[in-house]
Amino acid sequence: DSGVTQTPKHLITATGQRVTLRCSPRSGDLSVYWYQQSLDQGLQFLIQYYNGEERAKGNILERFSAQQFPDLHSELNLSSLELGDSALYFCASSARQQGNYGYTFGSGTRLTVV
Amino acid sequence: GQQVMQIPQYQHVQEGEDFTTYCNSSTTLSNIQWYKQRPGGHPVFLIQLVKSGEVKKQKRLTFQFGEAKKNSSLHITATQTTDVGTYFCAVKAAGNKLTFGGGTRVLVKP
Numbered sequence: 165d166s167g168v169t170q171t172p173k174h175l176i177t178a179t180g181q182r183v184t185l186r187c188s189p190r191s192g193d194l195s196v197y198w199y200q201q202s203l204d205q206g207l208q209f210l211i212q213y214y215n216g217e218e219r220a221k222g223n224i225l226e227r228f229s230a231q232q233f234p235d236l237h238s239e240l241n242l243s244s245l246e247l248g249d250s251a252l253y254f255c256a257s258s259a260r261q262q263g264n265y266g267y268t269f270g271s272g273t274r275l276t277v278v
Numbered sequence: 279g280q281q282v283m284q285i286p287q288y289q290h291v292q293e294g295e296d297f298t299t300y301c302n303s304s305t306t307l308s309n310i311q312w313y314k315q316r317p318g319g320h321p322v323f324l325i326q327l328v329k330s331g332e333v334k335k336q337k338r339l340t341f342q343f344g345e346a347k348k349n350s351s352l353h354i355t356a357t358q359t360t361d362v363g364t365y366f367c368a369v370k371a372a373g374n375k376l377t378f379g380g381g382t383r384v385l386v387k388p
Binding site: 166197199205206207209212220222254256265266267268269270271272 | 311313319320321322323324325326366375376377378379380381
């Protein structure tokens with residue numbers, strides 16, 4: 165157990181639907197990052213939050229949005245889902261916004277759009 | 279933003295042999311991190327390199343940061359089946375986001 169909790173582990177939904185992925189960072193970590201990993205692909209950065217505020221954005225689609233709540237958990241909302249959105253979505257946390265710390269990843273949510 | 283290229287994309291290794299995977303950048307890097315992702319698992323942080331020419335070891339794994347801080351390597355000696363997985367290098371980009379290389383997928387032949 166890495167200390168980063170992601171739910172659900174698996175999600176199967178139809179095209180056009182909307183889903184919410186949830187992440188609880190490791191205790192004490194203020195930064196949360198979301199990554200997308202398609203089949204046999206690398207890790208694509210989506211978005212970063214630090215203590216409730218958005219701090220960096222990657223190539224995140226307009227259909228996707230995220231937020232970090234006062235208790236520091238984060239949610240990634242994916243809407244108008246397309247087949248190509250099927251992927252593993254990882255959440256990671258780190259101890260500080262700036263610093264020489266590695267990221268701690270959760271186990272991921274596997275999203276299948278049918 | 280900063281990008282890194284990893285080679286090779288795939289590495290088939292006979293158990294007991296050594297191999298090296300490389301991470302290259304066209305720009306100078308402030309630091310570089312390495313992660314390992316087992317099949318079906320999530321990336322796990324291995325190490326961070328910061329100084330020019332830095333070498334760090336973790337048991338059979340040796341990590342090196344180039345003198346010009348534009349490349350890095352991961353060398354594994356006496357490969358074991360537990361080394362199977364994808365090894366990623368990653369660099370901090372603007373806004374503190376971590377940008378990952380494409381990874382080297384390691385397959386071990388017993």
